[in-house]
Amino acid sequence: MNLSHQKNIDKQVRNLKIKNDFVRSHFVPTEGIKYSGSKLKLLPYILSIIKSLQVKTVFDGFSGTTRVSQALAHCGYNVISNDLAIWSKIFAECYLKGQVSKQLEEKIRYLNSLPGKTGWFTEHYGGKANKGLAIQSDGKKRIWQVHNSKKLDAIRPKIDKISENNIEHSVLLTSLILALDKVDNTLGHYVSYLKFWSPRSFNKLKLTVPLINRKHNRHRVLNKDIFDALKLVKKADLSYFDPPYGSNNEKMPPSRVRYASYYHIWKTICLNDQPELTGATNRRKDCNDREAGSVFEEFRKNKTGQFISLRYLDKLIKDCPSPYILLSYSNGGRVTKKEIRNIIEKRCKKLKIFSIDYKKNVMAGMRWTRDWIKEKEEKNIEFLFLVEK
Ligand SMILES: C[S@@+](CC[C@H](N)C(=O)[O-])C[C@H]1O[C@@H](n2cnc3c(N)ncnc32)[C@H](O)[C@@H]1O
Numbered sequence: 001m002n003l004s005h006q007k008n009i010d011k012q013v014r015n016l017k018i019k020n021d022f023v024r025s026h027f028v029p030t031e032g033i034k035y036s037g038s039k040l041k042l043l044p045y046i047l048s049i050i051k052s053l054q055v056k057t058v059f060d061g062f063s064g065t066t067r068v069s070q071a072l073a074h075c076g077y078n079v080i081s082n083d084l085a086i087w088s089k090i091f092a093e094c095y096l097k098g099q100v101s102k103q104l105e106e107k108i109r110y111l112n113s114l115p116g117k118t119g120w121f122t123e124h125y126g127g128k129a130n131k132g133l134a135i136q137s138d139g140k141k142r143i144w145q146v147h148n149s150k151k152l153d154a155i156r157p158k159i160d161k162i163s164e165n166n167i168e169h170s171v172l173l174t175s176l177i178l179a180l181d182k183v184d185n186t187l188g189h190y191v192s193y194l195k196f197w198s199p200r201s202f203n204k205l206k207l208t209v210p211l212i213n214r215k216h217n218r219h220r221v222l223n224k225d226i227f228d229a230l231k232l233v234k235k236a237d238l239s240y241f242d243p244p245y246g247s248n249n250e251k252m253p254p255s256r257v258r259y260a261s262y263y264h265i266w267k268t269i270c271l272n273d274q275p276e277l278t279g280a281t282n283r284r285k286d287c288n289d290r291e292a293g294s295v296f297e298e299f300r301k302n303k304t305g306q307f308i309s310l311r312y313l314d315k316l317i318k319d320c321p322s323p324y325i326l327l328s329y330s331n332g333g334r335v336t337k338k339e340i341r342n343i344i345e346k347r348c349k350k351l352k353i354f355s356i357d358y359k360k361n362v363m364a365g366m367r368w369t370r371d372w373i374k375e376k377e378e379k380n381i382e383f384l385f386l387v388e389k
Pocket of ligand 1: 036038062065067082225
C-alpha cells in the first residue's frame with residue numbers, strides 16, 4: 001500500500017470518530033459516494049458475523065456503493081458483486097478487478113491537468129456562483145459550479161480515449177465520480193439541489209487514485225436484476241442482501257425514494273449518452289418509476305394488506321442457493337421487522353438476529369432460535385438477519 005493510501009485510511013478512521021474497540025478492530029478501509037442506505041457504518045458488524053462462519057465465497061446481491069464488496073475483498077473472500085445500477089458495476093469493476101500502477105497515476109494526473117470546457121454537462125448541471133445563490137437565470141438550481149462542470153466536460157470524453165481496457169475505464173470513471181461527489185451541491189441525492197451553493201462546491205475538482213485494496217483477483221461483477229443474478233451464483237456460501245425497502249416517510253412521494261431516480265447523474269456520467277431530461281433537476285427521463293423502478297421499492301399493499309415488496313423478499317429467500325443468507329434491514333423501511341421475520345421463519349432452519357445501535361455503536365446478538373426478543377421499534381437501529389437454510 002502506498003503512502004497516500006495509508007493517509008487516506010487514517011483520515012477515514014479519524015472521520016468516523018471510532019471510539020468503540022470492537023469497531024476499530026474490525027475497521028476496513030473502503031471508498032464510496034454519499035449514498036442513502038450505504039452500509040459503511042455497519043461494515044465491522046457484517047464482517048464479524050461472516051468471519052464466524054466457514055465461508056469462502058460471498059455474494060453481495062444489492063451492492064450499491066460496493067462498500068461491502070470492497071471490505072469483503074479486502075478480507076480475502078471471493079466476492080460476487082451485483083447491482084442493477086450501471087455505476088455500481090463500474091465501482092465493482094474498479095475495486096474488485098482494477099489495478100493501481102504508475103501509468104494509472106499518470107493518467108489521473110493528465111485528466112486533472114485538462115483545462116475546463118463548456119459542453120453538455122455544463123449546459124444542464126453547471127451553474128454560476130451568483131453571490132452564493134445556486135438558482136440560475138432559468139429558475140433551476142444546479143449540481144456543480146461551472147468551474148467543476150467544465151472540468152467534467154473536458155475529462156469525461158478523454159476517459160474513453162485514454163483507457164487501455166474496460167477495467168481501466170471503470171477505474172478512471174470511479175475516480176471521476178468520487179471527485180464529483182466531493183464538490184456537489186446536494187444533500188446526498190440528486191432529486192433536489194441546494195438553493196445556496198454548498199461550501200464544498202467552491203472547491204476544485206480533483207481526481208485521485210481509487211483505494212484498490214484486495215487480497216486476490218478471484219472476484220465476479222454482475223449488473224443484473226437480483227433474480228437473474230441468483231441463477232448465476234450457485235457457488236456462493238453466503239449471500240448478503242441489502243435491498244431497498246422504500247421509505248416509511250409518508251410525506252415523501254414514492255417516486256422520490258427510488259434509487260434509479262436518486263442517483264440518475266452517475267448513470268449519465270457512466271454512459272455519457274446525453275439522455276432526454278425532465279423536471280426541475282434535469283433528471284434522466286428513463287429513470288422514472290415505470291422504466292426503472294425496482295419491485296423492492298414497491299410501496300403499495302395487496303388486497304390482504306401486505307406490502308407487495310414482501311412477496312419479492314419471500315422469493316429472494318426461496319430462490320437463493322446459498323446455505324447462509326445475511327439480510328440487512330433498517331427501521332426506516334416501510335415493512336416492519338416482524339413481517340420480515342415471518343417470511344424468513346417459513347423458509348429457514350435457523351435464524352439469528354443482530355440489532356445494531358448506531359448511536360451507541362453496539363451490537364446485540366439474538367440466539368439461534370425462533371424466539372423473538374421483543375424490542376421497541378426504535379430509530380437508528382439496524383438489523384442483520386442471519387439465516388441458515
Ligand atoms: C440499500 S441499497 C444497497 C446499499 C449497499 N449495501 C451499500 O452499502 O452501498 C439498495 C441497492 O439495490 C439496488 N437494486 C434495487 N433493485 C434491485 C434489483 N431488482 N436487483 C438488483 N439490485 C437492485 C439499488 O440500485 C441499490 O443500489
